[in-house]
């Protein structure tokens with residue numbers, strides 16, 4: 044298709060912008076001290092189209108540093124108060140940033156499209172400005188994300204001296220170009236030459252001569268990472284300025300009524316120590332090397348694996364902003380000088396699952412507590428029913444998936460469904476340990492109280508795979524909750540499964556869940572239940588095993604042949620369960636684990652649950668061990 | 680629910696944090712409606728004995744008398760908040776700990792009447808008692824104070840995040856003082872929460888909110904010397920100013 048091209052003489056830029064101003068709010072690059080930022084533009088002269096780069100990328104107009112998700116009143120009612128989004132033009136976006144937006148589109152407009160991002164994107168015209176001079180730290184040519192933008196704009200401009208070559212990228216752009224003179228052949232040639240010269244002058248480059256992802260996976264333990272860790276301040280500036288970073292935290296804020304307020308998401312960063320902090324102050328990525336690698340690997344390979352989109356668009360901002368001059372180009376070059384021996388690596392590929400919801404995926408549905416059953420001193424099982432009959436009827440789930448329980452004013456928590464997918468009664472159970480803000484607030488609630496719930500999310504246990512096979516179920520502590528549905532499903536459809544054994548461990552006898560159901564489980568034909576505790580307090584009677592759950596492996600009758608093992612419990616328990624079974628000759632193909640990470644969204648947006656390239660919320664939480672065992676950072 | 684009983688106490692400090700509490704006027708009246716301030720010598724004539732639901736302690740502890748008082752306060756308060764950097768880390772009073780002078784020499788430098796004076800190095804209050812929450816800063820951030828009070832009223836942990844000031848500075852798109860102007864800004868290793876107040880006013884961060892979580896002060900200290908040409912003494916002064924007692928900033932002071 045021949046490109047449709049026009050010219051805009053620089054002398055007419057003023058009137059062009061003035062015309063835009065009639066219909067749009069216009070933003071463009073403006074000076075801030077010796078640097079540049081995108082800001083509101085009154086007239087063309089405000090803009091500095093000779094800018095090199097801006098402190099923050101234009102991402103800030105789409106994935107805003109703070110985005111209100113909803114207002115609320117009380118614990119479950121959504122209140123009015125949405126701010127309208129006006130029509131905007133972002134003028135002079137460099138190709139790297141145009142591509143940054145295209146990458147963000149994959150995150151926000153793919154599975155579970157984000158209505159806030161979408162609205163801002165739909166209402167905004169992007170006028171790209173191709174680069175005729177390399178910026179100090181840019182290396183966009185490495186990834187084909189500059190110096191010329193191919194797609195992702197409504198109009199693109201190329202400076203050829205006294206005028207711009209204007210290329211049309213959309214119908215909306217075409218309307219805006221109405222009245223411009225067509226470009227002559229020599230204008231097009233001048234444009235191409237300018238861009239080629241820029242590409243030529245760009246000396247910074249990442250080129251490993253092969254697949255960058257494979258190269259990085261091979262060099263995961265390269266000494267360079269330790270050197271960078273010693274330098275890195277963990278300040279997070281690099282992620283704050285990156286045009287493709289999407290990670291955010293979600294926070295509820297209340298006014299002094301303590302009842303009314305808003306739920307907001309705000310940029311967060313994997314470079315921060317507290318990014319992976321969960322209840323009881325457990326931190327999944329406490330080590331700065333791991334965080335630095337998460338950032339670099341995410342940009343240079345994981346993003347591609349996750350979204351099939353460029354994670355680094357080579358804008359150079361992370362280098363420009365880093366007090367320690369930590370630079371992806373330099374790091375890759377140093378590895379290349381002295382790479383680790385090449386070896387066979389398999390890169391993680393997530394399961395393909397695109398979910399489109401008509402409703403706003405962020406809005407919890409009201410659900411009423413129908414029953415509460417005490418399990419242990421700090422664990423209750425709650426039976427919920429959606430208030431809206433339509434929601435109630437259309438709600439189905441698989442064993443092992445989870446919901447987000449929302450209490451407005453406090454927050455949301457990811458909680459597995461502990462009832463059985465095959466018993467569709469219009470209600471469902473959650474078995475929750477009170478450990479922090481949301482879970483303690485839930486513990487104070489009573490039958491008849493209402494909370495918000497959204498879900499179900501993720502992949503559950505491999506029920507289909509298990510059919511016709513023996514099943515070994517290994518659980519620890521609260522980890523029995525997401526497995527309870529499996530037990531009931533096997534009970535219901537007993538003939539579809541082979542031999543069934545349940546191994547359940549807890550720290551102490553009084554920490555065991557669902558104790559009143561054990562008799563029933565034992566009565567399931569061809570089923571055995573083994574119990575163990577780490578410790579029996581003096582004076583407590585205990586007729587079962589003492590020791591960690593793996594000590595039951597010598598007692599069980601399960602053998603590796605034709606068996607699927609499913610496990611959920613603390614990471615450390617699952618680690619030893621998996622290692623022990625592998626030692627006994629079981630295959631990673633027959634082991635399934637349910638993982639836990641920090642979760643703020645459940646819909647593959649907030650990045651909190653990332654474990655290398657894996658999104659635990661949507662690629663899991665249940666994984667076949669074989670699929671994740673080769674993750675560069677390991678699983679446990 | 681009965682209004683929570685609140686108390687404010689002061690040890691070795693400038694009273695600036697208490698003063699800023701009085702400055703939340705626009706919301707103070709509403710806050711006052713929700714809480715019952717039982718003890719606040721700076722603000723009220725009538726003060727009541729404990730116990731209290733929440734105690735806010737300003738100032739470092741640097742004398743046996745203060746220590747005794749602190750222990751009593753801890754017993755009287757269900758929730759204890761270290762209010763301001765002096766109470767959190769020792770703050771400006773803790774500069775003396777690293778001055779190279781003995782306690783006695785310090786006393787002689789400052790006071791003329793020495794017969795009744797007993798002092799020891801200045802530490803934050805969690806050196807001696809358990810602290811539930813920290814309001815960092817010299818002075819504290821009022822937004823954080825109000826958030827803490829609201830959280831307490833709701834019975835939740837405010838879950839403050841102590842990542843870097845740089846992050847807030849980037850959100851404001853400030854021109855980086857370190858990289859562009861060569862100023863020894865400590866924002867990269869200092870805990871956020873102030874909204875990058877100083878850098879936004881063109882002043883380098885002084886580190887008043889203490890170390891950001893898992894910060895790398897040693898690396899910044901090296902950059903102060905290697906990139907900006909600061910002397911060793913300058914670097915030590917920077918890291919020993921507000922939170923020199925913390926292991927994190929000590930690493931900065933000891934790195935060069």
Ligand SMILES: Cc1cc2nc3c(=O)[nH]c(=O)nc-3n(C[C@H](O)[C@H](O)[C@H](O)COP(=O)(O)OP(=O)(O)OC[C@H]3O[C@@H](n4cnc5c(N)ncnc54)[C@H](O)[C@@H]3O)c2cc1C
Pocket residue numbers: 320321322323324445454455456457458459460474475476477478479480481482483521524525638639640641642643664836
């Ligand atoms: C897939 C999945 C399934 C889970 N299933 C169960 C279950 O069946 N029963 C149960 O008792 N617990 C379960 N958890 C753990 C549960 O999510 C946390 O205990 C809970 O979020 C703590 O929230 P809080 O507000 O009470 O704690 P706080 O410490 O106050 O946490 C504040 C916020 O941090 C996040 N967060 C804290 N801890 C976790 C965590 N462990 N995982 C993810 N995000 C966290 C949440 O956004 C939470 O709102 C599950 C976690 C995951 C990821």
Ligand code: SF4
Pocket residue numbers: 274275276277278279280281282314361364365366367368369
């Ligand atoms: S900007 Fe530099 S020092 Fe700061 S977290 Fe990123 S890599 Fe580390």
Ligand code: SF4
Pocket residue numbers: 281284285286287342354355356357358359360361362371
């Ligand atoms: S990683 Fe750095 S160079 Fe790459 S897109 Fe992000 S900020 Fe730009």
Ligand code: SF4
Pocket residue numbers: 282285287288289290311312313314337338339341342650653
């Ligand atoms: S995980 Fe990736 S997107 Fe998220 S903050 Fe880190 S580098 Fe950015």
Ligand code: FES
Pocket residue numbers: 641642643644645646647648649650651652653658659660661
């Ligand atoms: S991406 Fe938000 S919880 Fe997984």
